[in-house]
Amino acid sequence: MKLDLTYMRSMTPDDFRVLTAVETGSRNHEIVPTPLIHQISYMRSLSGTNRCISDLAKIRLIQKMRNAKYDGYKLTYNGYDYLAMKSMLNRGTIVSVGTTIGVGKESDIYATSDATGIKKVLKIHRLGRTSFKTVKNNRDYLRNRSAGSWMYLSRLAANKEYQFMSTLKANGFFVPEPYDYSRHCVLMQWIDGYPMRSLREHYNVKGLYSELMKFIVKLANHGLIHCDFNEFNIIIVNDDVREKYGNDFIVIDFPQCISIEHVDAEFYFKRDVECIKRFFRKKLGYEPEADPIMVDTDGYGDGFKYTEPDFKRDVKRIANLDVQVEASGYSKKKKGDRDLEDAVEFMRKGADENDEDSFEVMGEGEVDDDDEYEYDSEYDSEEYDDEDQDSSDDGQKEAENLDEENERIIEALQYGVKELKMDKLGNYILEDGE
Template sequence: MGKLDVSLLQYITKEDFRVLIAVEMGMKNHELVPGPLVAQLANLRSGGVFKKLRNELCQNRLAAYERGKHYDGYRLTNLGYDFLALKCLSVRGSVVGVGSQIGVGKESDIYVVKGQNDRMLCMKIHRLGRTSFRKLKEKRDFHHGREMSWIYLNRLSATKEFAYMKALHQRGFPVPEPIDANRHCVIMELVNGYQLQQVHDLKDPAQLYSDLMELIVQFANNGVIHSDFNEFNVMITDQDKPIIIDFPQMVSTNHMNAKMYFDRDVQCIITFFKRRYGYESELYPDFDKDVERIYDLDKEVAASGYSREVNAFDDMIGKQNKDDEDDEEEEEEDSD
């Protein structure tokens, strides 16, 4: 882990950003964006665009030129996409400085950033595709016949997370306060605590176990299921109070597999507490008996203006997960 070097950001001109945005727009439907299309989308002279791409943006690793099977073209790098998001967040005043990296996962990078009034915040950069969804590159045409890029997938993931975090925070759930989002970056409150998987001693394991099970039920009572409720996505404060993070996998209780996701969340907590703290309880929630919907938080998110992006992300991930399961079954049959 280190620091995201944003020193170059101050030297990027408006024309540079126009070219980067043009490449971004082209990548919605192309893995590699042809140079003439970049010039057309940027509404700049072709000669000037090629010079900026080759001599400035590619040399600074904000874009990359590659030779494809059928044609050559440009793509944004992770750093280039980071710069586009940070530029917008800085213009809005949500981020005025970037600090050190404090976390890294298979699907995200986490940084400390400075917001308004020197408030220290957390920036989550979605990095789907690093190790997950391994077949997506070969199956880019599964969403309404369009080819999907990592950039689009990460933007949808961040949009969904911000939408659910905002709705949950407004309902009083123990989640980080959402501040802002742009593209694949989500700015939120910096939680003063530790991941549950880092905590080896608890004052009262039974109380925390009960609190977490109650949260799973309260999520469901409000119409949503976390779907990834485990020791990596539960933060613990110094008072042993839980704060829940990471919401891209959240689903509605109306989902066809809602009970399976609910039971999986419950089992993750049961298994972890038994393994880590030696704590076992006969009490755990049942989806059919203990869930009673009292609020339609899932419908609230759908009506919030984020529904198109959230549904698109869910469609893609659902399709990808099914394809991966089918591939794993085929591999098992071949091994037999």
């Protein structure tokens, strides 16, 4: 699915109020009742709400669900995109969106700019797309969780990545500067460079290898492991702007980071190391050999004592960044963090080390019109197949209870309950006897 902001300019403030109301109602309703949308939007008249709903449905920002027991709508990914763009537009961090510059397993990357003309990068998290086979085939972790929608998990991933980048940038790591985020979108610094996957020669191959290995160790010493440290997530800075960034490379993509206290920390640390070794061996023809006479331990590879880092030998905690960002494996997780952790765990384990098509980077100005990603019917409707539905009696009971609660709320809105109570998240609730 591609970002399409064709109708953004023609939308009215009332349209966005109603669209926001659908988003708010989606917190505890898979299908948001029309009367509830009107209540949350605070529109003056029901006819005005219905008019906005009709307009939003026509441009596919919301979707009316068939075979529902009541009249209601759900937010689409297009609608979620519009809400995120509107928030950043109101804050002035973005004014225009350009071409697609990258398509990943669980995200899309766009060129953007702000009011001063500064180029920026917009990353839109889209967890759950069919191109990610491991998630598609392992959806049990979402079954029967009312909060477990792909939009919800995409928002958590964007929030987590913004936290990671902000913390790492503040601690001197070579990562893009994060400017803003909203819902499932993260706005970050534009890097004048190219993905390392395209690298075939370098003025200092041995030095680059050593610095990349040192980055892995430095990150671990601060309490974190990247978990996806490979040629797809490393940007090689162009030669003419190397002084601007102060380094040969910039590291991106952090939602999968874990704490060094994680039960599988050593495994993921070693996998990051192996990814770099394999790339340098296959693409650059470089593989350091151990030399026992070397004593320098300030780097790795030729001329140093060790050819590669070792988790037990080299990782010595000097900071607690994993605590600051509440990385997986360190702290006790809240409900939302557990949902996201379940999702990214499949990302970590499902990475195909030999699949070079897992991330496609396009040249500036190039748009891939013929290879558009699509969502499968399960993803788009939030429904699961019959085998999955029959596998959990508890899930059926939960769904029935939710339907019953929805009907009671609609009835309350329509027949005389003027003020419904709300929980701390702003969700409508009914107490016994109402």
